[in-house]
Amino acid sequence: MKIGVLISGRGSNLKALIDACAKADFPAEIVLVISNKENAGGLDIARAAGIATKVVSHRDYDTREAFDHVMNDALLEAGADFICNAGFMRILSDWFVAQWHDRQLNIHPSLLPAFKGLKVHERVLEAGCKVSGCTVHFVRPAMDEGPIVAQAAVPILEGDTPETLAARILEAEHGIYPEALRLVAEGRVRIVDERTVIR
Numbered sequence: 001m002k003i004g005v006l007i008s009g010r011g012s013n014l015k016a017l018i019d020a021c022a023k024a025d026f027p028a029e030i031v032l033v034i035s036n037k038e039n040a041g042g043l044d045i046a047r048a049a050g051i052a053t054k055v056v057s058h059r060d061y062d063t064r065e066a067f068d069h070v071m072n073d074a075l076l077e078a079g080a081d082f083i084c085n086a087g088f089m090r091i092l093s094d095w096f097v098a099q100w101h102d103r104q105l106n107i108h109p110s111l112l113p114a115f116k117g118l119k120v121h122e123r124v125l126e127a128g129c130k131v132s133g134c135t136v137h138f139v140r141p142a143m144d145e146g147p148i149v150a151q152a153a154v155p156i157l158e159g160d161t162p163e164t165l166a167a168r169i170l171e172a173e174h175g176i177y178p179e180a181l182r183l184v185a186e187g188r189v190r191i192v193d194e195r196t197v198i199r
Helices: 012-021 041-048 064-077 094-099 120-126 162-185
Strands: 002-007 029-035 053-055 082-085 104-108 131-138 148-155 189-192 195-198
Touching: 002 012, 002 041, 002 064, 012 029, 012 041, 012 162, 029 041, 029 064, 041 053, 064 094, 082 162, 104 162, 120 131, 120 162, 131 162, 148 162, 148 195
Parallel strands: 002 029, 002 082, 029 053, 082 104
Antiparallel strands: 104 131, 131 148, 189 195
């Protein structure tokens, strides 16, 4: 499976995916990394691994869909047939999501469907939760919606701050994202009535 990865930041989940894809038995290869920010740290990680990169700044386009069309063209040109969002901080147009229906994964730092959106860790702590975690799911037009492929639970510890909780959840993300991609790339995930069935 040929993967395009969308990023906006430091690229720690990208690095986890790159490390997984470097293993001889992993059924996927990253062919392109796209960032909407030219200073994203993940671009350096991709280049160091010999992976093609492209910057598509959303500021250069009047509409979300125009921006998405340029990304779509770049992904197709690179031969990508699947997308992983790895800290990509842009809402995708319905048009783009439709082009990649059931061919795009996202990772979110909560146990969806709880705590969609931003400032997740602050909200989790304010709510007094005892457990949080992360979720890998297929992308749908609504934010942080879509069939769930994998989740990891992370206990909330006494004295946790948003920063300490985020760090532990990020470690869990690095474990489940490559494994979720492996399941999909091996053809072991089917979507039935907007739920995943994993063989």
